[in-house]
Amino acid sequence: MQTSLTIQPISYVIGNVQLPGSKSISNRILLLAAMSKGITNIYNLLCSDDTRHMLNALKTIGITIKKFNNDNHCTIYGNTNAFYHNYNKKIFLGNSGTSMRSLVAVFSLGNNKIELTGDKRMQERPINDLVNALRQGGAIINYINDTKFPPISLEGGFIGGNICINGNISSQFLTALLIACPLASKDTYISVKDQLVSKPYIDITLQLIKKFGVHIIHNNYKTFLIKGNQQYVSPQSLYIEGDMSSGSYFLAAAAIKGKKVKINGVGVNSIQGDIQFTKILKKMGAIINIKENYITCQKNYLQSVNLDMNHIPDAAMTIAIVALFAQGTTVIRNIYNWRVKETDRILAMSTELRKIGAIVKEGKNYISVTPPNCFQYAVINTYNDHRIAMCFALIALSEVAVTILNPECTFKTYPNFFKHLLSISVFK
Numbered sequence: 001m002q003t004s005l006t007i008q009p010i011s012y013v014i015g016n017v018q019l020p021g022s023k024s025i026s027n028r029i030l031l032l033a034a035m036s037k038g039i040t041n042i043y044n045l046l047c048s049d050d051t052r053h054m055l056n057a058l059k060t061i062g063i064t065i066k067k068f069n070n071d072n073h074c075t076i077y078g079n080t081n082a083f084y085h086n087y088n089k090k091i092f093l094g095n096s097g098t099s100m101r102s103l104v105a106v107f108s109l110g111n112n113k114i115e116l117t118g119d120k121r122m123q124e125r126p127i128n129d130l131v132n133a134l135r136q137g138g139a140i141i142n143y144i145n146d147t148k149f150p151p152i153s154l155e156g157g158f159i160g161g162n163i164c165i166n167g168n169i170s171s172q173f174l175t176a177l178l179i180a181c182p183l184a185s186k187d188t189y190i191s192v193k194d195q196l197v198s199k200p201y202i203d204i205t206l207q208l209i210k211k212f213g214v215h216i217i218h219n220n221y222k223t224f225l226i227k228g229n230q231q232y233v234s235p236q237s238l239y240i241e242g243d244m245s246s247g248s249y250f251l252a253a254a255a256i257k258g259k260k261v262k263i264n265g266v267g268v269n270s271i272q273g274d275i276q277f278t279k280i281l282k283k284m285g286a287i288i289n290i291k292e293n294y295i296t297c298q299k300n301y302l303q304s305v306n307l308d309m310n311h312i313p314d315a316a317m318t319i320a321i322v323a324l325f326a327q328g329t330t331v332i333r334n335i336y337n338w339r340v341k342e343t344d345r346i347l348a349m350s351t352e353l354r355k356i357g358a359i360v361k362e363g364k365n366y367i368s369v370t371p372p373n374c375f376q377y378a379v380i381n382t383y384n385d386h387r388i389a390m391c392f393a394l395i396a397l398s399e400v401a402v403t404i405l406n407p408e409c410t411f412k413t414y415p416n417f418f419k420h421l422l423s424i425s426v427f428k
């Protein structure tokens with residue numbers, strides 16, 4: 001295991017990066033394919049810890065999966081329905097939120113006996129809003145440690161009906177319900193309480209569900225009507241677009257010190273909300289060009305922004321780093337749920353940004369970043385959070401080196417991140 005990685009100051013970045021498949025799309029498609037009628041060929045699947053956990057879970061319950069071409073391509077033999085068996089199994093999901101939340105809902109269908117658990121941080125990440133919602137539809141769910149967090153035991157029982165769910169902690173709870181409800185025995189009517197966070201991820205869910213033949217009607221994301229007793233039907237073959245959250249680091253690098261950088265595999269028709277990161281980068285001054293299947297970015301004079309980034313919580317972290325190279329103070333607002341992800345990201349970003357000399361203010365749901373007068377070399381604690389590691393690698397675009405502790409935490413979503421960053425970096 002590599003304990004640290006020091007990156008020397010980078011003069012400029014130039015070149016192309018082929019993005020790995022989107023994590024959000026990969027895990028949704030794996031699950032939908034496993035429950036659908038027919039065989040699904042999946043291309044450009046992300047190979048990382050998060051997708052490995054989803055694949056392991058599906059294999060554990062007996063789904064046949066064949067992998068080809070360095071695991072980027074796989075074939076899933078669909079179960080035709082939800083997973084109705086008494087497996088009596090314990091499944092470990094690491095710190096994969098997309099796996100944990102969606103599988104809690106899916107294993108609540110029918111009659112199952114399964115325990116879902118995760119790493120230490122997963123045992124602190126909220127799940128209660130989802131559990132409450134599923135219980136309203138009849139699910140039998142128990143907390144193993146008598147807390148409101150995983151590990152959790154599921155016994156099925158969910159049949160649908162009228163369900164109210166909190167929207168302000170994680171959109172993954174609603175995504176999980178939307179994936180499970182078409183297979184419930186009754187129709188489901190969901191009403192979402194409070195502001196729905198990370199809304200564009202619900203669009204990813206609805207679009208992918210539609211590819212598997214199921215249409216869900218909603219009223220401005222406030223209420224959703226889902227017919228019960230439906231069946232997912234495999235679209236036979238799907239290509240996963242590049243991960244736009246991962247792409248944000250290279251576009252940011254280019255905005256800061258880029259001759260010209262091109263990220264391949266994602267473009268103007270992306271279904272990922274993080275594509276809106278490009279608008280913010282443009283507003284800050286970067287020269288951005290978005291085509292059908294690639295995006296280019298070039299350095300320019302950068303200025304600060306003060307924006308609500310509730311819709312793009314992951315890519316918003318990258319903006320906090322670009323802020324270090326922009327004129328003025330950048331404020332990133334309405335990001336309370338940064339606190340309940342891989343680590344408390346508001347606290348972690350504030351602490352590490354201060355180490356390199358930035359002036360940082362943090363509140364319950366915002367962070368403000370003023371660039372340092374002079375960047376300081378720092379050893380960055382990554383809190384086992386892949387995005388903290390990827391964000392702070394960009395500090396090497398200043399005049400100083402940076403040391404990233406536990407760089408392999410990037411394996412959660414992007415095992416080749418440092419290799420790809422170095423491939424476009426020109427050193428002094």
Ligand SMILES: O=C(O)C1=C[C@@H](OP(=O)(O)O)[C@@H](O)[C@H](O)C1
Pocket residue numbers: 023024025098169170171172175197198201313314337
């Ligand atoms: O549904 C998804 O694929 C995701 C939703 C977001 O989480 P929240 O809805 O918890 O903000 C995002 O941060 C996460 O990386 C992936």
Ligand SMILES: C=C(OP(=O)(O)O)C(=O)O
Pocket residue numbers: 095096097098099314341342387413
């Ligand atoms: C929040 C994230 O992941 P998860 O799917 O575990 O919620 C993330 O990738 O930034």
